[in-house]
Amino acid sequence: MYTLTDLTKTYTGKRQARVTALDSVSITIPDGEFVSIQGPTGGGKSTLLQLLGALDRPTSGSLSLGGTDIATLKERELGRLRADDIGFVFQGFNLIPTLTAQENVETALVPQHVAADERRQRAREALESVGLGERTDHLPSELSGGQQQRVAIARALVKRPTVLLADEPTGNLDEHTRDEIMALLESQWKDRGLTMILVTHDSAVARRAQRRLRLAGGHVQDITAA
Numbered sequence: 235m236y237t238l239t240d241l242t243k244t245y246t247g248k249r250q251a252r253v254t255a256l257d258s259v260s261i262t263i264p265d266g267e268f269v270s271i272q273g274p275t276g277g278g279k280s281t282l283l284q285l286l287g288a289l290d291r292p293t294s295g296s297l298s299l300g301g302t303d304i305a306t307l308k309e310r311e312l313g314r315l316r317a318d319d320i321g322f323v324f325q326g327f328n329l330i331p332t333l334t335a336q337e338n339v340e341t342a343l344v345p346q347h348v349a350a351d352e353r354r355q356r357a358r359e360a361l362e363s364v365g366l367g368e369r370t371d372h373l374p375s376e377l378s379g380g381q382q383q384r385v386a387i388a389r390a391l392v393k394r395p396t397v398l399l400a401d402e403p404t405g406n407l408d409e410h411t412r413d414e415i416m417a418l419l420e421s422q423w424k425d426r427g428l429t430m431i432l433v434t435h436d437s438a439v440a441r442r443a444q445r446r447l448r449l450a451g452g453h454v455q456d457i458t459a460a
């Protein structure tokens with residue numbers, strides 16, 4: 235479970251004034267929940283996802299995942315948390331263009347020191363689970379956008395995380411492919427009992443979540459019933 239208490243993040247640039255990206259946000263996200271986050275540009279969505287993903291630390295307040303306070307972890311421990319527990323999916327897929335689908339998925343297991351044989355086996359299974367068992371030797375440039383996102387989802391899930399964070403995962407896809415990717419994410423969420431947190435500008439996507447949050451001006455609001 236995530237517990238956020240008075241979570242605040244400010245950025246201080248060299249020349250610009252201080253920006254409060256998140257302003258005293260307090261929410262809990264139970265294990266296994268599917269949450270969507272919407273809101274205007276600059277509202278703080280990416281900042282929140284970065285904190286939830288242990289990619290950055292809050293300025294003040296606390297953020298705990300399963301009882302571990304992320305704000306107090308050392309860099310190495312943050313790295314281990316990211317490598318073991320948190321899968322990321324991005325709008326732009328972020329695949330390595332010179333590696334095949336299979337190799338891209340295997341890279342997620344390197345920080346976990348999984349032996350090469352097991353890496354190959356698990357990556358193949360992950361690609362099969364996203365419907366790409368026949369495409370393991372293709373380069374990203376040889377795959378469609380939807381297929382590339384499937385590889386990225388396999389890469390996020392092959393390490394068996396407890397949390398999946400997705401930043402506009404369907405932002406680069408047409409409506410039909412968007413629906414296919416959402417169906418895939420939802421089936422993986424159910425099968426694996428993941429906590430899934432998804433940032434989106436697309437209300438059709440956001441409505442599929444169990445709980446809908448809106449972030450604007452650094453403040454969070456529950457709009458599930460809206």
Ligand SMILES: Nc1ncnc2c1ncn2[C@@H]1O[C@H](COP(=O)(O)OP(=O)(O)OP(=O)(O)O)[C@@H](O)[C@H]1O
Nearest residue numbers: 245246247253255274275276277278279280281282
């Ligand atoms: N590294 C940074 N340095 C300074 N200001 C930043 C930094 N990152 C974000 N901000 C500011 O913090 C605020 C929140 O930004 P954030 O990227 O979290 O919003 P967002 O809701 O994800 O927006 P978008 O929908 O455009 O991606 C904005 O005012 C932004 O300019």
